[in-house]
Amino acid sequence: MICALGSAVCFGTASVLQAIAARATAPGTGSGVDPALLLRAVRQWRYIAGLGLDGLGFVLQIIALRSIPIYAVGAALAASLAVTAVVSARLLRVRLSGVEWGAVGVVCAGLAMLGLASGEEGDTGGSTTLQYAMLGVAVGVLLLGAVAGRLPDRGRALALGLGAGFGFGVVEVAVRLIDEVSLGALVTNPATYALLVGGGAAFLLLTSALQRGSVTTATAGMVIGETVGPALVGVVWLGDRTREGLGWLAVLGFVVAVAGALALARFGEAGVGEAGVEGAR
Structure with missing residues (x-):
């Protein structure tokens, strides 16, 4: 759990740096996902630092x-x-309101409940069917990004956010589906390609969401996409369980933590508007 929280600290700080870099990057000519945006963004030192985190x-x-x-x-x-x-x-x-500070506290309370209730990871190995299913979802994320530019602004932001969340969710599940790390095992395991495709697609969609559209809507979609689906896969197909008699506490902690995160969705854009970009340069 300490490693999971450390990961959250790294990702949360990286979002601030990447949001500044994405907003300071010259936009493309289209309205949807722009693959060249990543190439332009990596010229910003903040984006590189964010990638390191x-x-x-x-x-x-x-x-x-x-x-x-x-x-x-x-x-x-x-x-x-x-x-x-x-x-x-x-x-x-960026000024946080009392409600937003309360949401931060709610997230911490939810995580504390999860920490108390969580058992060990499931010992059920993922089937080959599940491995290919994750690869299919990863490819679907790419297709979702390809059509996102044809949607209206609000719909595009939600599609980008959900797509990024699904991609990150694929990564979470794929890590559990990789049992051997030898070169031969990695090359022949569909979960390896699911991890690479899902992670790459998620970064592309998230970077696009940080630059254009309603990032608040996109971030809310991302939180839902990267939590609910992978959690169900872990419980139903991979054997994840809670400590004896504390299943209710785990469910409550999960709902509380995710609800608190959704209340903070506007910080998916790191509070960076035009003025924020100018002030950070």
Whole structure:
């Protein structure tokens, strides 16, 4: 759980840096997902620093996913929005209302309940069918991004956010489906490609969401996409369980943590408007 929380700190701080870089990057000519946006964004040192934190967060996420249930890790990752809110208040001088500080406290309370109730990760191995299913979902995320530009502004933001969340959710499940890390086993395991495609697609959609459209809507969609689905997969197909008699506390903690994160959805854009970008340069 410590690794899961450390991952949330890394991801939440990275979001602030990447949001500034994405907003400071010249937009493309289209309205949808722009693959060249990543190439332009990596010229910003803040985006590179954010990627470094994302890399560290991913390592901590892998450790957590190999030790505790997916539902606990997913809720902790959703709590990265609380980290983003606090970092934004500190570095970008974004004022948090009393309700938003309360939402940060709610997230922490939900995570505390999850920490008390979580058991060990399930010992049920993922089937080959589930591995290919995750690869199919990852490809679906790419297709979703391809059509997002044809949607109205609000619909586009929600589609990008959900797509990014599904992509990150694929990564969470795929990590559990990779049992052997030898080169031969990785090459022949569909979950490896699901992880790569899902993670890459999620980064692309999230970067696009940070630059254009309603990022608040996109972030709310991302939180839902990366928590609910993977948690169900972990419980139903991978054998994730809670401590004896504490299933109710785990469910309550999960709902409370995710609800608190959704209340902080506007910080998916790190509170960075035009003035915030100019002031951070």
